[in-house]
Amino acid sequence: MTEFEAGRPLVLRNGTVLPMDGRRVLTETDVLVTGDKIAAIGPRLEVPEGTAEIDASGGIVMPGMIDTHRHMWQTAMRGYGADWTLTQYFVWYYLEYGKLFRPEDVHAGNTLAAIEALDAGVTTVVDWSHGLRTPDHADAAVDALQAVPGRYVLAYGNIQAPPAEWTTAPEFRDFVRRRITGDDMLGFQIAFDVTGDPSFPEKPAFEVARDLGVNVTTHAGVWGATSDEGIRLMYEHGFMTPGTVYVHAASLSADSYNRIAATGGSISVSTESEQSAGQGYPPTWAIRLHGIPVSLSMDTSVWWSGDLFSAMRTTLGADRAREHLEAQAKGETVTHAALRADQVVHWATRGGADAIGRDDLGVIEPGKKADIVLIKNDHSPVSFPLLNPFGHVVFQAQRGDVHTVLVNGRVVKHEHRLVGIDLAAARAQVDRTVEYLRGELGEEAWEKGMNPDIPTTKVLDNPYTYTDYRSDATHRR
């Protein structure tokens, strides 16, 4: 598509702009992009000769969304685990079948996840890549990310070996040297969990991170898996640093939250995940009282959606549900909601940028990177009236309304279509992975894995059933 060729300036005309510098909304405003940056914002901007134009009228222009925790390699199994608990997930990936994944399977999952993110207006994803059991797997993960024009952070992990083992292996250092070159489009973190074992076996892995000057991301406060003990060990050994991202943090004590707040870390909340897997109640209602910075994440498409509209919506709903529940348990009524729509939009954009240490992302401001989303759908009855733009983003909009996406100044989606993305090739890769895994598992294990046993639920006795409506002939089916 020559319309948006590289180097040609671009202006989004006449949109409702959310700059994400507080609750400010700019109506009938233009955003000019030159190169990889936002050049100007304002009404009826004068633009350079030859600037491409996108009509943003009736739409919302906001920063690209940032997901701080997604296991992209698992996207090749999209939807398979919809009815899982966390226990079933651990058995399937950690104990039984995660080790079957070959480099090409990681590549397939990452490719589809990367494309899916762009389509939904998620311009930066932290790839919490804990299936990297060899450096070849890691190379495949990065190859996939670099072939799709989004912004990524590879959070290198390996659930098949102890963190102290794989982080200290020479191949790991070699990988970092070869592939992590300071490219603006590919950041790096180290991803592992802290079990709470009093001997603190993860200590060498933290030392490697410190040595390399990179941040650690860790599933913390996951019911039945990681606890306050892990936080305490990290704190006492001096490894709770400002760049550390604690994922879920849904079953921690106030003491642990105080340690996170005091050391400047942030929490990545995956509400869709916490609501159905069982890490603990989605924690924003608690952690916002501690002043801990929040970002949002989707965790994995093996269960849930890969879009942050859903993350924003479920997070706001879960927070308010808890606030009502806590008040009503005391016989009180919440008359004013504490958490507002603009705050969760902030978490989905600037909150993510802060979590990964990028002050040039997550805002619409001259000089910042041009990672921009236009939400606009002229064919949708849900696109108007546009009275409360933050509320619209959270409760009305969805991924199908993502009209245009820019990453680093480049148009990657326009008029609801991905630009320059080979979806057929991605599908062929994923088909091969599914076929391979299905063959390795065998039909019985495959079916059983997807359809866990349902515990029997006894319907409670009901004192009002002395006349049973079901005995009435008119209700008989």
Ligand SMILES: [Zn+2]
């Ligand atoms: Zn996770």
